[in-house]
Amino acid sequence: MAIVLGPNQYGKAEVRVVAVDRSTPQHSLVDLNVSSALRGDFSAAHLTGDNAHVLTTDAQKNTVFAFARDGIASPEAFGIRLATHFAGSYPWISGARVAVESYGWDRITVGGQPHDHAFRRAGAEVRTAVVTADDSRLHVVAGLTDLVVLKTTGSEFWGFPRDAYTTLAETRDRILATAVTARWRYLGTDLDWHGVFDTVRTTMLEAFASTHSLALQQTLHAMGAAVLETVPEVAEVRLSMPNKHHFLQDLSAFGLDNPDVVYHADDRPYGLIEGTVLRDDVPPAEVAWQGTPGFV
Template sequence: MAIVLGENRYGKAETRLVRVTRDGETHTLADLNVSVALSGDLVATHLTGDNSGVLPTDTMKNTVYAFAKEHGVGAPEQFALLLARHFVETHTQIRAARVGIESFSWERLGPHSFRRQGDHTRTAEVTVTVEQAQVVTGLAGLVLLNSANSEFHGFQRDRYTTLPETTDRILATAVDARWRHLDDDTDWDKSYTGVVEALTKAFVTTHSLSLQQTLYAMGTQVLTDQPEIAEIRLALPNKHHYLVDLSPFELANDNEVFIAGDRPYGLIEGTVTRDDVPPAITEWYP
């Protein structure tokens, strides 16, 4: 039986970068968490410890900071493309580079004053090979809630089922979404804003009979509104709200008082895609 080295990569994870662009008295703030991973002809370092083909991960960190100074940051997708292409184009042993970015938003309070916006986090993941590039944008933790127009009934039952059916419940979730672009050249900020608006619009306007139905409606809205998107992957945790029993206090609870559950929670995941898009060049979601 032969033992061989399988797929492998290495890199520098979570390089924290804050870039202040100073335009006179008015400043612009970019706040990123950047992770770089490289793969290619790296067999020797694994099998014999020969590091002649290894670019130090400390160099990757330094490149992030130097590029922020030399090129600025701009949209996270564009910055990730710039970094990934650099590593592939300048090091012949590297066949593919993956750059993942978390982008944290700040609300302007004045020319050089800001307040952190914490409702959700924008993400970008770029994979560049010697042949092509792939751009995946995303968001994490977009919290949405409907206090009506949500039902759940007609489901399977067995001896362990205790959940009652309902035609009136709170539907709440914290959206994690990732979407693959058809091209690596677009207006990234405009596209991102459009996707967030489409996701929100579908959640608000869908009379939900299941969170799965809502997921599909949200994905469909994105692909309908945003022609530059090939497919979207959604993960929707069901943030359960349980009706409180107020009968010991001789009080009626007409769907007004709830306990916001923490865990466990239902987790609904799915991909909505066009049927004619080119395949991804690499796996783009867990």
């Protein structure tokens, strides 16, 4: 038996960089969490500790800060800049993946006016971009995590088989709530990144709201399909959607009725509905998805 070195990569994870634009009295800020990972011939470092091929993770971190000095146009553009730079930096580096998380900040309003330089975190939702430079091809997968949505009607769930352990009552009207985690792969690498992101996000929200849901699975498909119909630059959409159950609370112990008014929002367990919606005329690009956890 021989022991061989298998696939490997290395980089700096979770570089937290905040860039402030002070070019006008109304400041703006970009708040990112950037992770880089390099692939290539790093066998000597693993086998003998010879670091001649190791572009240090410290230098990777420094590159993130240095590139931020020129401005961070968008998570996608910043990721493309970094991934292209790393992949081209030494002959033995064959590819790079740069993952960017972007945290939103809204202006605080004071007396009804948006403040020039005071902000509050925009909630749990995170915008993401993963750029993979591989064999001189670039792949961009954008997305969002924890877009929490709820509708108070327009959701049914019935017609499921009843085995020995099925107790769930059929319902023709229920609360539907989820925290959308979505990733979508672009066909282009030179797009209006903010504009196309906003279109995808709005399209998913509108599809969630306007689809009369017979199952969260159906809603998931409708959201992905709406994105593909609306945005030709998107090749595939992967969605992970927990079913955040809301159970009608029994108030009879207090002599009260409960005509669909008071619910218990349960946090666990939750149904987890995941799926991919894709065009059938576009070649797959699995390399673009490597390292994206939690998606089928």
